[in-house]
Amino acid sequence: MTTYREALRAGLRDALEHDERTFLMGEDVGRYGGCFAVSLGLLEEFGPDRVRDTPLSESAFVGAGIGAALGGMRPIVEIMTVNFSLLALDQILNNAATLLHMSGGQLNVPLVIRMTTGAGRQLAAQHSHSLEGWYAHIPGLRIVAPATMEDARGMLWTAVQDPDPVLLFEHGTLYNVSGELAPDAGAVDIDHAVIRRPGTDVTLIAYGGTLRTALDAAGELADSGVDAEVLDLRTLRPLDEPAILDSIARTHRLVVVDEGWRSGSLSAEIAARVAEKALYELDAPIERVCTAEVPIPYAQQLEHAALPQQADVVAAARRAVG
Amino acid sequence: MPALGADMTEGTVLEWLVKAGDTVRKGDIVAVVDTDKAAIEVECFTSGTVSAVLVPVGSRVPVGTPLAVLAAGPGMTEVGPTQDERGPAPETVPHVEPGPPAEVRLATPPTRKFAAESGVDLTTVHGSGRDGRVTHADVARAIAARTSLPAGRVRISPYARKLATELGVAVSSLSPTQARRAIHARDVRAAAQRRAERAPVRHSQDAEAMRRAIGALMARAKREIPHYYLSTTIDLHTAVEWLREHNLHVPIPERLLPAALLLKATALAARRAPQLNGHWVDDSFRPADSVHLGTAVALRGGGLLTPVILDAADRSASELMAELRAAVTRARTGALRSTDLTAGTITVTNLGDNGVESVHGVIYPPQVALVGFGAITSRPWAVDGLLGVRPLVTATLSADHRASDGATGARFLSRIAALLQQPEEL
Amino acid sequence: MTPPLTRAEAKSALHAALAGFASEAELEQLSPSENLREALELDSMDFLTFVERLSEQLGRRIEEDDYDHLATLDSAADFLGEAHR
Numbered sequence: 012m013t014t015y016r017e018a019l020r021a022g023l024r025d026a027l028e029h030d031e032r033t034f035l036m037g038e039d040v041g042r043y044g045g046c047f048a049v050s051l052g053l054l055e056e057f058g059p060d061r062v063r064d065t066p067l068s069e070s071a072f073v074g075a076g077i078g079a080a081l082g083g084m085r086p087i088v089e090i091m092t093v094n095f096s097l098l099a100l101d102q103i104l105n106n107a108a109t110l111l112h113m114s115g116g117q118l119n120v121p122l123v124i125r126m127t128t129g130a131g132r133q134l135a136a137q138h139s140h141s142l143e144g145w146y147a148h149i150p151g152l153r154i155v156a157p158a159t160m161e162d163a164r165g166m167l168w169t170a171v172q173d174p175d176p177v178l179l180f181e182h183g184t185l186y187n188v189s190g191e192l193a194p195d196a197g198a199v200d201i202d203h204a205v206i207r208r209p210g211t212d213v214t215l216i217a218y219g220g221t222l223r224t225a226l227d228a229a230g231e232l233a234d235s236g237v238d239a240e241v242l243d244l245r246t247l248r249p250l251d252e253p254a255i256l257d258s259i260a261r262t263h264r265l266v267v268v269d270e271g272w273r274s275g276s277l278s279a280e281i282a283a284r285v286a287e288k289a290l291y292e293l294d295a296p297i298e299r300v301c302t303a304e305v306p307i308p309y310a311q312q313l314e315h316a317a318l319p320q321q322a323d324v325v326a327a328a329r330r331a332v333g
Numbered sequence: 334m335p336a337l338g339a340d341m342t343e344g345t346v347l348e349w350l351v352k353a354g355d356t357v358r359k360g361d362i363v364a365v366v367d368t369d370k371a372a373i374e375v376e377c378f379t380s381g382t383v384s385a386v387l388v389p390v391g392s393r394v395p396v397g398t399p400l401a402v403l404a405a406g407p408g409m410t411e412v413g414p415t416q417d418e419r420g421p422a423p424e425t426v427p428h429v430e431p432g433p434p435a436e437v438r439l440a441t442p443p444t445r446k447f448a449a450e451s452g453v454d455l456t457t458v459h460g461s462g463r464d465g466r467v468t469h470a471d472v473a474r475a476i477a478a479r480t481s482l483p484a485g486r487v488r489i490s491p492y493a494r495k496l497a498t499e500l501g502v503a504v505s506s507l508s509p510t511q512a513r514r515a516i517h518a519r520d521v522r523a524a525a526q527r528r529a530e531r532a533p534v535r536h537s538q539d540a541e542a543m544r545r546a547i548g549a550l551m552a553r554a555k556r557e558i559p560h561y562y563l564s565t566t567i568d569l570h571t572a573v574e575w576l577r578e579h580n581l582h583v584p585i586p587e588r589l590l591p592a593a594l595l596l597k598a599t600a601l602a603a604r605r606a607p608q609l610n611g612h613w614v615d616d617s618f619r620p621a622d623s624v625h626l627g628t629a630v631a632l633r634g635g636g637l638l639t640p641v642i643l644d645a646a647d648r649s650a651s652e653l654m655a656e657l658r659a660a661v662t663r664a665r666t667g668a669l670r671s672t673d674l675t676a677g678t679i680t681v682t683n684l685g686d687n688g689v690e691s692v693h694g695v696i697y698p699p700q701v702a703l704v705g706f707g708a709i710t711s712r713p714w715a716v717d718g719l720l721g722v723r724p725l726v727t728a729t730l731s732a733d734h735r736a737s738d739g740a741t742g743a744r745f746l747s748r749i750a751a752l753l754q755q756p757e758e759l
Numbered sequence: 760m761t762p763p764l765t766r767a768e769a770k771s772a773l774h775a776a777l778a779g780f781a782s783e784a785e786l787e788q789l790s791p792s793e794n795l796r797e798a799l800e801l802d803s804m805d806f807l808t809f810v811e812r813l814s815e816q817l818g819r820r821i822e823e824d825d826y827d828h829l830a831t832l833d834s835a836a837d838f839l840g841e842a843h844r
Contacts, residue, residue, distance in 0.1 A: 211622065260620070261607070261620065261622075263490075263492045263518060290491050291491045291494075291495045292491075293490060293491050293492050294492040294493055294517050294518045295490060295515075295517065333510070333514065333517055577823060580823050585807075585810060585811045585814050586811055588807060590807060592803065592804075633800065661804055685803075686796075686803050
């Protein structure tokens with residue numbers, strides 16, 4: 012058994028071992044071992060040149076990462092939470108995502124940025140939001156969200172090899188989750204969505220932190236005779252549209268589970284694409300299960316009420332199935 | 334002329350059971366149509382009065398041709414609405430095709446004005462007045478009918494509407510499972526199923542016409558479908574032993590034949606291989622939601638029919654055995670249902686009884702795969718490094734290369750073989 | 760104890776069980792040593808029906824292991840006669 016945290020660390024170790032050009036930097040990633048202990052022990056193993064603590068200035072160290080990438084390195088930058096990444100949004104959007112285009116293809120930015128996303132740990136409104144949907148809006152970035160042990164272990168190495176910037180979103184509630192991981196687990200593709208549970212009656216689309224919610228809901232639905240298919244998006248940009256449409260063609264019903272807010276969200280994008288490309292496959296209105304449109308509350312019961320829960324997914328699927 | 338099979342392009346009226354002036358109710362058998370493969374009874378989809386029979390007995394017309402004109406009329410009120418009708422049905426013809434333009438109706442100017450203001454098309458209103466004149470009351474009735482059943486504004490899901498078109502089910506004949514809800518795909522399927530169950534075949538066909546129909550269909554299959562063929566030999570030792578043991582302990586009518594296990598394994602494997610289970614329509618593959626297993630049945634006088642076992646993957650081996658016996662009986666007594674002609678998603682042919690080793694069959698359009706089983710024979714076979722004598726069967730797959738590739742087919746056959754190693758699970 | 764089946768009784772039982780698969784005239788013309796399944800084109804489903812009817816008439820089970828005895832009219836008559844002795 013291994014934890015999601017350990018799987019991520021194994022991925023980092025892989026990258027540091029296999030490519031001289033990689034290094035990890037971020038707030039407290041070295042001596043403290045990372046705010047969520049993902050990089051614990053890597054400083055001792057790889058030394059201060061490869062695992063670097065940075066000042067508390069997201070804009071500066073993400074900018075430094077972009078510079079290093081332009082200079083031929085393969086930097087992996089950790090930002091503590093997605094909320095703090097907003098301080099580096101100018102670097103991410105105006106530099107990392109645009110330089111290839113603005114240089115006429117001369118300057119690519121092989122940068123990987125890892126960050127924690129999501130709520131559920133009583134960390135209140137400044138540490139709990141799910142803004143990966145925002146980043147998925149931006150051309151020039153690839154957005155991935157590992158939800159399983161295999162993906163936590165294998166997505167990083169593939170991302171490091173990508174010639175362009177990749178943002179990797181780790182849901183905060185997953186770090187302590189444990190599961191089986193094959194000893195020979197390695198790199199995985201970051202292009203395709205995967206069906207985590209095949210089914211025939213309704214498609215539940217989820218990713219990252221909501222995958223478990225969707226799978227549990229599918230289990231509960233199965234008890235009452237509803238055979239739900241669960242699709243893990245894995246890559247939020249570019250979306251694996253064929254996988255989504257294929258599933259709809261089988262089940263004819265859709266529930267999108269997204270921890271982002273509903274308005275202008277990734278779930279809205281998916282719903283729109285299905286309406287554009289697969290309207291005549293739909294046997295019921297599309298359902299969405301999203302976070303309540305409030306800043307994430309601190310109080311446990313309020314936080315719970317604000318987030319997509321298994322019961323909400325089950326209820327939405329039942330409405331869709333009718 | 335309804336489409337009573339995906340390959341049917343025209344049909345011949347064999348018999349009219351109604352004539353102009355007759356009152357008919359929804360569900361009544363009004364005509365018998367010859368599809369070349371079988372004679373099928375055509376049901377009336379709405380109640381009313383036959384105002385004209387358009388296609389005489391013996392005429393061969395393309396699918397979609399109006400066969401007769403029905404008018405909502407005095408007959409309607411005499412028979413009274415049936416339970417599932419929510420209002421008088423508009424003038425229509427059997428099946429979903431639009432009727433021919435009706436003659437211009439007589440009406441007084443105030444009635445015309447009333448109709449125009451209310452957006453009522455006078456040609457769709459039955460005139461109850463003198464000489465068929467449309468009265469103010471007729472228009473008012475038309476408005477009331479429109480309110481209770483908004484034609485063309487039915488709440489129906491986009492998929493259900495598409496399915497209804499494909500299955501030839503009139504949207505106006507559908508009602509949702511629960512009041513105040515939209516019509517979903519299941520309502521369409523249920524309607525198609527009800528229609529199929531109510532329309533048994535009445536007349537068996539002469540051998541020559543059937544020969545021609547089989548010839549046309551198989552020629553089309555060979556012309557249009559790029560077949561690829563795979564075969565594998567399956568050790569049925571475990572399955573045969575299990576059957577023997579099972580059959581020792583059940584009453585004789587409940588005995589299972591190997592065919593039941595072969596069908597079950599095929600159905601289960603087909604469910605896991607969506608690329609092999611469905612229809613090729615309009616240059617694209619449409620996977621089916623369930624496995625409806627066609628079973629090729631040879632007729633005693635020659636010829637071939639493929640009755641269908643619906644939802645075969647969801648049935649136990651015993652249920653399949655019973656279904657198979659029923660299907661063979663249906664085929665041989667000429668009592669096929671409409672679903673037997675249209676619903677199959679994959680077909681199995683079993684020539685084992687004739688002693689042949691294997692059969693490389695021709696796919697039944699618009700399906701995309703056909704599975705063949707030869708005779709179960711005892712042969713030398715290597716087991717755990719030693720030569721033993723085992724009951725073996727050769728399973729073959731003919732598949733449509735447009736819908737699937739060899740690897741898919743190979744996995745499918747291997748799955749059948751694997752499933753047959755655990756007969757108790759079937 | 761049921762009395763043993765005479766040859767004539769066995770024959771009439773067999774004919775009754777084969778009704779529908781062949782006419783009485785065809786059955787009369789059938790050579791007693793001809794293979795029933797081949798001569799009458801019985802498939803395994805038909806044969807099961809035949810066994811089922813025969814069993815019912817005689818009031819006893821016929822196991823699958825005994826199917827070989829039912830290959831021809833002759834062997835079947837022998838088998839039915841012995842079975843009741």
